């Protein structure tokens with residue numbers, strides 16, 4: 001991890017602690033504590049004692065966290081098994097909530113916090129401070145507190161509306177999956193269908209969004225992937241002079257899971273759709289005890305004006321974490337590794353590990369042409385039923401010179417210790433059934449021209465120096 005990020009993070013945490021302290025004990029007390037802290041050394045000990053005595057309550061401290069980080073999924077008509085909208089609903093789950101937030105399983109966000117890049121556009125995780133608050137609340141008997149402290153109910157976006165329509169108007173193109181009926185009970189299903197887009201001209205995409213039906217679809221669609229399928233033959237010069245060859249292709253278009261807004265590309269970048277493009281759907285359905293008939297997921301696409309050609313084409317790569325096969329012995333933990341060479345200077349926009357039931361961990365490193373090795377991201381406790389896309393914040397998205405080797409490493413746990421393992425006695429290889437395995441990362445790569453790349457690297461270095469000096 002670069003020192004810039006560490007410093008920025010330490011700063012943020014400090015700011016958060018002061019803010020929360022103010023919320024908890026009132027502004028006047030904070031001023032007093034601060035004054036005391038200046039007089040007495042070491043200062044921060046005073047604050048810590050005040051915090052240790054404080055008993056968080058549901059109304060004042062826990063409800064705001066649930067509203068922000070849990071309720072979008074944990075409400076009637078959404079994907080989670082129970083609603084967490086009110087105190088009577090939450091109270092019976094207090095212990096389970098503590099367990100799941102301490103183990104970093106909930107909210108689903110499984111990136112390793114100790115290595116690699118730590119700033120993401122779509123980070124939905126709890127801060128350490130929020131985890132501590134929940135733990136103290138549960139350990140203190142999960143009290144309701146004073147209902148006068150209870151914030152008003154949270155408002156959620158209208159699940160029937162396109163979220164980006166406020167900004168861009170209604171989508172220019174809407175593509176629906178084939179209807180599928182999800183039975184009341186049964187195992188999870190992966191529904192695959194192909195839809196034509198009807199496009200007759202090439203168009204540049206500025207934003208995309210997906211929407212399950214409401215209310216049925218919101219309960220049963222665990223996540224959905226739309227892959228763009230089109231004929232790239234003869235398409236050159238559109239990825240900055242890099243021919244789009246077979247091992248790149250147009251790739252996945254978008255992946256959706258509850259809480260996801262949609263994707264907006266930077267002004268000088270976009271995805272390219274070609275005439276005759278098709279969308280291949282891959283929808284993970286999950287039974288919820290009632291039938292949902294003829295469910296349909298929709299993809300909304302917003303185009304740039306026809307005259308506008310963005311400078312950069314963003315292309316999704318599937319970066320393999322193996323070389324020609326997966327081979328996991330019964331009862332063993334298997335490790336495999338794959339290499340993808342960057343064809344030119346590039347910015348990586350995200351990291352989305354893809355494995356199945358035996359998936360345990362995946363990391364992505366860069367080996368630069370000068371031999372420098374950098375850990376970019378690692379997911380230490382992968383959960384196969386959560387396909388999470390970790391999207392880097394623009395200011396930290398890795399800028400890598402041409403010729404850099406991206407190394408993706410995958411670990412699969414085929415032992416009895418893996419509670420998701422359907423059968424530890426089986427040998428496991430590649431395949432698309434969930435009981436077979438896969439090992440790759442979906443990574444959006446934006447190839448840059450050398451001048452702009454150099455400028456971006458310089459700007460980053462300048463920003464890092466400024467932070468170092470401020471410290």
Ligand code: HEC
Pocket residue numbers: 065066069070071072073074079080081093096097100101106107108124126258259385
């Ligand atoms: C993106 C959707 C989503 C978000 C956000 C989310 N959950 Fe969940 N939660 C689920 C789903 C789906 C399950 C059931 C499947 C699973 O465990 O992965 C679940 C399961 C749970 C369970 C276990 C329930 C059981 O049956 O034992 C607990 C406890 C829980 N969530 C608490 C939370 C808390 C607390 C938060 C916020 C801090 C949160 N969740 C945020 C979707 C979500």
